[in-house]
Each structure stands twice: as structure tokens, then as C-alpha cells.
Amino acid sequence: xxxxxxxxxxxxxxxxxxxxxxxxxxxxxxxxxxxxxxxxxxxxxxxxxxxxxxxxxxxxxxxxxxxxxxxxxxxxxxxxxxxxxxxxxxxxxxxxxxxxxxxxxxxxxxxxxxxxxxxxxxxxxxxxxxxxxxxxxxxxxxxxxxxxxxxxxxxxxxxxxxxxxxxxxxxxxxxxxxxxxxxxxxxxxxxxxxxxxxxxxxxxxxxxxxxx
Amino acid sequence: xxxxxxxxxxxxxxxxxxxxxxxxxxxxxxxxxxxxxxxxxxxxxxxxxxxxxxxxxxxxxxxxxxxxxxxxxxxxxxxxxxxxxxxxxxxxxxxxxxxxxxxxxxxxxxxxxxxxxxxxxxxxxxxxxxxxxxxxxxxxxxxxxxxxxxxxxxxxxxxxxxxxxxxxxxxxxxxxxxxxxxxxxxxxxxxxxxxxxxxxxxxxxxxxxxxxxxxxxxxxxxxxxxxxxxxxxxxxxxxxxxxxxxxxxxxxxxxxxxxxxxxxxxxxxxxxxxxxxxxxxxxxxxxxxxxxxxxxxxxxxxxxxxxxxxxxxxxxxxxxxxxxxxxxxxxxxxxxxxxxxxxxxxxxxxxxxxxxxxxxxxxxxxxxxxxxxxxxxxxxxxxxxxxxxxxxxxxxxxxxxxxxxxxxxxxxxxxxxxxxxxxxxxxxxxxxxxxxxxxxxxxxxxxxxxxxxxxxxxxxxxxxxxxxxxxxxxxxxxxxxxxxxxxxxxxxxxxxxxxxxxxxxxxxxxxxxxxxxxxxxxxxxxxxxxxxxxxxxxxxxxxxxxxxxxxxxx
Ligand SMILES: [Zn+2]
Numbered sequence: 001x002x003x004x005x006x007x008x009x010x011x012x013x014x015x016x017x018x019x020x021x022x023x024x025x026x027x028x029x030x031x032x033x034x035x036x037x038x039x040x041x042x043x044x045x046x047x048x049x050x051x052x053x054x055x056x057x058x059x060x061x062x063x064x065x066x067x068x069x070x071x072x073x074x075x076x077x078x079x080x081x082x083x084x085x086x087x088x089x090x091x092x093x094x095x096x097x098x099x100x101x102x103x104x105x106x107x108x109x110x111x112x113x114x115x116x117x118x119x120x121x122x123x124x125x126x127x128x129x130x131x132x133x134x135x136x137x138x139x140x141x142x143x144x145x146x147x148x149x150x151x152x153x154x155x156x157x158x159x160x161x162x163x164x165x166x167x168x169x170x171x172x173x174x175x176x177x178x179x180x181x182x183x184x185x186x187x188x189x190x191x192x193x194x195x196x197x198x199x200x201x202x203x204x205x206x207x208x209x210x211x212x
Numbered sequence: 213x214x215x216x217x218x219x220x221x222x223x224x225x226x227x228x229x230x231x232x233x234x235x236x237x238x239x240x241x242x243x244x245x246x247x248x249x250x251x252x253x254x255x256x257x258x259x260x261x262x263x264x265x266x267x268x269x270x271x272x273x274x275x276x277x278x279x280x281x282x283x284x285x286x287x288x289x290x291x292x293x294x295x296x297x298x299x300x301x302x303x304x305x306x307x308x309x310x311x312x313x314x315x316x317x318x319x320x321x322x323x324x325x326x327x328x329x330x331x332x333x334x335x336x337x338x339x340x341x342x343x344x345x346x347x348x349x350x351x352x353x354x355x356x357x358x359x360x361x362x363x364x365x366x367x368x369x370x371x372x373x374x375x376x377x378x379x380x381x382x383x384x385x386x387x388x389x390x391x392x393x394x395x396x397x398x399x400x401x402x403x404x405x406x407x408x409x410x411x412x413x414x415x416x417x418x419x420x421x422x423x424x425x426x427x428x429x430x431x432x433x434x435x436x437x438x439x440x441x442x443x444x445x446x447x448x449x450x451x452x453x454x455x456x457x458x459x460x461x462x463x464x465x466x467x468x469x470x471x472x473x474x475x476x477x478x479x480x481x482x483x484x485x486x487x488x489x490x491x492x493x494x495x496x497x498x499x500x501x502x503x504x505x506x507x508x509x510x511x512x513x514x515x516x517x518x519x520x521x522x523x524x525x526x527x528x529x530x531x532x533x534x535x536x537x538x539x540x541x542x543x544x545x546x547x548x549x550x551x552x553x554x555x556x557x558x559x560x561x562x563x564x565x566x567x568x569x570x571x572x573x574x575x576x577x578x579x580x581x582x583x584x585x586x587x588x589x590x591x592x593x594x595x596x597x598x599x600x601x602x603x604x605x606x607x608x609x610x611x612x613x614x615x616x617x618x619x620x621x622x623x624x625x626x627x628x629x630x631x632x633x634x635x636x637x638x639x640x641x642x643x644x645x646x647x648x649x650x651x652x653x654x655x656x657x658x659x660x661x662x663x664x665x666x667x668x669x670x671x672x673x674x675x676x677x678x679x680x681x682x683x684x685x686x687x688x689x690x691x692x693x694x695x696x697x698x699x700x701x702x703x704x705x706x707x708x709x710x711x712x713x714x715x716x717x718x719x720x721x722x723x724x725x726x727x728x729x730x731x732x733x734x735x736x737x738x739x740x741x742x743x744x745x746x747x748x749x750x751x752x753x754x755x756x757x758x759x760x761x762x763x764x765x766x
Contacts, residue, residue, distance in 0.1 A: 047238065050235070054236070058244075059245075061242055062245050095755075184245065
């Protein structure tokens with residue numbers, strides 16, 4: 001199966017992102033607006049690469065404090081214990097529940113990190129116009145997009161615990177600054193994955209990419 | 213190849229304005245994220261405090277992440293690691309300190325482990341009560357920074373607060389402990405620093421610290437007493453309940469004050485030694501250097517006990533020093549004898565110098581002059597002793613000295629030592645004597661009326677009055693004994709109540725009384741309960757799933 005088959009871009013056509021209507025661009029360098037629904041037309045998402053890069057970089061920046069700062073501060077009986085994500089993993093592992101430790105490690109550390117790496121790899125492959133493996137990269141992109149919202153589960157658990165465990169003065173849980181950064185990582189990687197136009201993956205013609 | 217598409221048949225898009233080139237505003241997001249992250253990192257580094265290590269012989273109750281380092285009741289750091297050191301002979305405690313406290317860690321800063329205590333200021337929440345031990349510190353004066361310390365076994369004396377240290381000598385420690393509060397007129401004025409067995413093991417030396425400005429009220433005459441528990445006393449004065457504060461009831465405490473007879477105002481020297489009295493009453497009792505002893509023969513010792521007051525014109529001027537029975541050599545009958553101690557110094561008013569001087573001159577003067585004064589009181593002014601009921605409820609009685617110009621003359625053997633002083637033998641109780649007094653007045657009026665010239669009326673009146681007189685006499689002989697009996701029965705009931713109360717008193721307040729024991733047990737129960745809550749919390753922390761699945765087998 002060839003991935004270099006005819007595309008709308010090759011034919012100089014643009015498809016409406018909203019209603020799917022295939023149109024001829026209004027003029028060179030400017031696709032114009034959809035006749036049917038009025039949406040702005042563009043051959044590829046405008047600034048897709050730049051936006052994805054920016055959001056991915058922002059996510060990477062937030063990833064550091066998300067892991068360095070405590071996500072939860074447990075106040076129990078007069079002593080407060082700050083818990084970071086990795087600290088929690090180590091704690092779970094040393095206290096014997098390695099399956100839980102593995103789940104937390106994968107869900108809260110590996111997946112966000114993996115998403116960042118995947119985004120970077122997709123972006124680099126687009127820039128390098130890598131031949132072959134477009135299908136795999138497509139699947140990866142789909143996986144990154146699919147897994148995105150699920151990472152919010154961590155944030156949900158943290159906020160849930162904070163709201164639930166308020167047994168002052170015996171015990172209380174406060175959110176740490178880390179959870180804010182963790183949420184930022186999740187949201188930013190989601191936005192980055194969304195802003196990456198997957199069509200760029202098979203745009204091997206430099207002319208196509210220039211359009212993006 | 214797919215089928216050819218009629219491209220021209222497709223609609224043509226409308227024209228839009230040319231796109232702006234250059235970096236997108238989207239880059240604002242990573243820059244903002246970086247700025248926030250860097251800001252937090254910088255703030256972290258800025259507030260990063262020093263890490264210190266402290267070597268302890270024992271580190272009971274010190275836990276990583278749970279034990280705090282406190283200075284002036286403020287958390288300034290947290291223990292991050294506890295490990296054995298020096299070939300397992302010592303415990304190395306590593307603590308991360310706040311940056312704000314960085315200046316405290318110099319060469320001669322000292323650390324020690326503070327065990328939790330119940331103090332009113334400390335129990336602000338259940339958390340502090342069960343938060344366990346903490347590490348206290350005393351800042352040094354050196355300017356050389358130090359990060360490795362050797363902890364003290366016992367807390368050092370307070371030196372960074374103005375005040376003075378004193379030593380109190382006590383028979384036993386009672387319920388006092390290190391940190392027990394010191395009260396001056398119920399204000400917290402200091403605390404117990406330490407205690408140690410006195411040389412020879414004959415008692416306990418309690419070292420206390422009195423904060424400025426209270427230390428200036430500690431003179432050589434200041435009295436210290438154990439203010440622990442509740443002091444309930446039942447005596448001729450009635451029921452007295454004294455406590456210092458809730459803390460002293462729970463955790464023990466010491467109170468001090470100047471007795472009313474104190475004469476000096478110059479503060480005592482640092483390190484001065486005082487006696488720790490067991491209660492306020494015994495502490496405030498006058499030393500009474502010139503106690504005079506006298507003997508009274510009463511008709512009954514009912515309600516008189518050692519320590520009961522002796523009052524002169526209503527002012528407590530002494531106390532009963534002893535009650536016993538003697539055998540009258542002539543009649544061979546038992547005679548109750550009351551030995552009283554009389555403290556003339558207590559009576560001297562100190563406010564008018566001339567009067568004070570005269571009284572003191574007599575009190576301190578030679579025996580003949582003093583005897584002459586006493587003789588004057590009894591022979592010329594008619595001073596007489598009387599046994600009176602102080603508390604109708606308890607039947608407590610006391611000795612009262614009052615001037616009675618009409619008292620019959622008595623002969624006193626002035627050569628005896630101690631002197632036997634005359635007692636007005638009313639034979640009746642106080643109440644009875646009052647009734648008799650009223651009767652006598654009535655008789656006096658009757659006598660006057662009898663002398664009136666109105667013969668006829670007088671005769672009738674006389675008859676009527678005689679009836680009244682008889683009636684009154686009847687009251688005197690019939691009703692009064694009944695009244696006396698009623699009073700006696702009431703008094704017996706009260707004595708029982710008194711015993712019960714005394715029993716209660718001992719049950720609740722004696723040092724090794726069962727009540728106090730129970731109270732202690734209850735407190736220990738609370739501490740145990742707190743400990744179990746802690747254990748549960750620790751368990752839940754380790755096994756959060758137990759909340760849902762229950763406690764599985766370990
Ligand atoms: Zn459209």
C-alpha cells in the first residue's frame with residue numbers, strides 16, 4: 001500500500017475541518033472560508049507544528065516541578081508529610097504493594113513522560129520528512145490523544161482525597177503545588193496532541209509542509 | 213489511480229486576509245510555565261534552610277518526618293532521618309531547618325528531647341497532645357556556625373530569659389515534674405526546671421525558675437507551696453476549696469507568695485533555698501517565734517481539735533496546740549485540758565509606728581512586764597476565755613477571748629508555767645448563753661417594773677410577769693435541753709457528714725489516695741487511647757486500603 005497516493009493537498013484542494021466539504025482555495029496563499037458552513041479553511045492546521053512544539057515544551061517545563069513538588073500534604077496528628085509522585089511510588093514499593101506502585105509509576109510518571117517523548121518524536125519525524133512507518137506514527141498519535149484525558153485521573157484522585165479527608169484536627173490532606181503542575185502537564189500535552197495535524201505525517205512533499 | 217475528479221466543479225473558497233508571519237503567541241505558554249517553575253525553584257532555594265545533625269544517647273519518640281524542632285513553641289525544623297551512629301552507641305538525628313532559623317545554629321547551641329506534657333498553653337488541639345516528643349533548642353552566643361551537635365540528656369537551665377533560679381526543698385516530689393508551672397497570685401510566673409534527690413536522700417531538691425519581673429517578689433520570706441490538685445479543707449472557718457489553675461490540677465504546680473507578716477522587700481539572691489510546703493495553709497502559717505503557751509480547763513472537748521483557732525476579740529491570735537484529759541487531784545474526776553499557743557506578734561498592727569513600737573517592746577520585753585500586761589487583761593479588764601461554736605454545721609468549736617467587765621473575779625496562780633487561764637464556764641453552748649442573756653435582761657426589766665409605785669397594776673402585772681417568768685424558766689429548763697439535744701443530733705449527723713467529706717477528701721486528693729489513683733489511671737487511659745489512635749493512623753497510612761477492605765491478616 002502506498003502512502004504517497006493522491007491527496008487533496010496535491011490537487012490544490014482544501015477540506016473543511018468542520019463539515020468536510022472539499023473546496024478549491026480562494027486564492028494562492030489563502031484558502032478562504034467554507035461556502036457551506038463558513039468555517040475558515042486551511043490546507044493543514046495553521047501553525048500546527050509551532051503550536052505543538054510550544055505546548056509540548058511548556059508541558060516538559062511543567063513536568064519537572066510536577067515531580068519535584070509534593071502533590072499532597074498529609075497532616076496527621078500534628079505532623080505533616082508532603083508526598084511527591086515518585087515518593088509515593090517508592091513508599092508503595094517499600095511497603096510491599098508493588099502492583100500499586102507499578103500502576104502509579106506507569107499512570108503518573110511513565111505515561112506523561114511517554115506522551116512528551118512521543119510528541120517530540122512525531123514532530124521531529126515531520127520535520128525530517130521520515131519515510132515509512134507513517135501508519136505506526138498515526139497510531140501513536142491516536143494513542144497519545146486517547147490517553148490524554150485519562151491522565152487527569154491522578155488529579156481527580158488528589159482533589160477527591162483532599163475534599164474527603166478533612167478530619168480536623170486529627171487528619172487532613174492539603175493539595176500540594178505539584179498537583180497544579182501535574183494538571184498543567186496533562187492539559188498541555190492534550191492540547192499539543194490536538195494541535196498536531198496528523199495529515200502532516202504523510203505530507204512528504206516539502207511544498208505540503210510549507211503550507212502547514 | 214483514483215477516478216479523475218472534476219476539480220472545477222468544486223466550490224471555490226472565499227478570500228481571507230493574509231496571514232501574519234513570525235512566532236505565534238502560543239510560545240507565551242511555555243515561557244509562562246518556565247517562568248513559574250523557575251520562580252518556584254528560586255523561592256525553594258532561597259528558603260532552603262540548613263540541615264543539622266544531632267547526636268543523642270537516646271532518641272525516644274523521635275521519628276523522621278514527624279518530630280519537629282521547636283524554639284519558643286514554634287516549629288523551626290523537622291527531623292528527616294534517624295539512624296544509629298558511633299558503633300550503635302548513639303542515635304544520629306538529621307533535621308532540616310527553616311531558613312529563618314539558620315542563625316540559631318552556632319557552636320554552643322544546645323539540643324535536647326522534650327517529652328510531651330499537658331499544659332494549658334500546649335493543648336491547643338488534639339494533635340499537639342498526641343504529636344509526641346519534640347526537640348527543643350537553646351541558641352548559643354557564639355558567632356561561629358555549626359551543623360553537627362551533641363544533644364543534651366536533660367534540658368539546660370533557662371538562660372535566655374530574665375529571671376532567677378531558686379531551689380525548693382521538698383519531702384517528696386508529689387506530682388511535680390519538669391516544666392510544671394509556677395504561680396504568683398495565680399499568674400504563671402515560672403516553671404520547674406529540674407529535680408534531684410537531695411544530698412543524703414532525705415528529700416528532693418526542686419530547681420525552679422522565676423521569670424522577671426516576678427522574681428523581684430521572691431524575698432527571703434517568700435513561701436512556696438505545692439499547688440497541685442485541689443485543696444479542700446473543712447474546718448471551723450467552713451469549707452475552703454483552693455486551686456491554682458486547671459493545669460496545676462492536672463499537671464501539678466508550685467505557687468508562691470509573700471506571707472502577710474513578711475517584713476523584708478529586698479529580693480532573694482539567685483539560687484536561694486526555700487522550703488516547699490505541702491499546701492498554702494501550712495506555707496502561710498507564721499513562724500511565730502514567741503509562741504506563748506497557756507492552759508485552759510474546759511467542761512468538754514467536743515468540737516475542739518489541734519489547730520482550731522484561738523481568737524482574741526474575733527481576731528485569730530493563736531491555735532489549739534493540744535487537747536487531752538487530766539485527772540483532778542482533789543475530785544479524782546477527769547478534766548479536759550486544752551493547751552493553746554498564743555502568738556502575740558500576729559496582733560501587732562504594723563501601720564502606726566508608735567503603737568507598733570509599744571507592742572513590740574512589750575512582746576520582746578522582759579517577762580515581768582509581759583506578765584503584768586496579761587495580769588492587767590484578766591484582773592482589771594475582765595478578759596475571759598470561752599468555748600464557742602465556730603461552725604454550727606460541723607460542730608467545730610474554737611476558743612474565744614473577750615472582755616467581760618462583769619465577769620466574776622478569779623484567782624490565777626501567776627507563778628505557773630504555762631499559765632492556767634480562766635474559762636467562763638457557761639456550761640451551755642453559745643446559743644444557750646445568748647438566750648440566758650436575754651432572760652436576764654427581761655428579769656432586770658421586771659425588777660424595775662416591780663419597783664414602780666403603781667401597786668395594784670403592779671400586783672396583777674407581777675402575777676402575769678411571774679407566769680411569764682415561770683414560762684421562761686420552763687423554757688430555760690425544758691425547751692433548752694431539747695434544743696440542745698436537737699443540736700446534738702444535728703451535730704452528730706454533721707460529724708458523720710464531715711467524716712464522709714473527709715473520706716471523700718482522702719479518696720480524691722490524698723497523694724496516694726484511690727481517687728487520685730483513679731484520676732491518674734484515667735489520664736493514662738487517655739494517653740493510651742491517644743497512642744492507639746496514633747497506631748491506627750500509622751497503620752492506615754501504611755495500608756490505606758484497610759479503610760475499604762478492612763484489616764487483613766498481617
Ligand atoms: Zn464547512
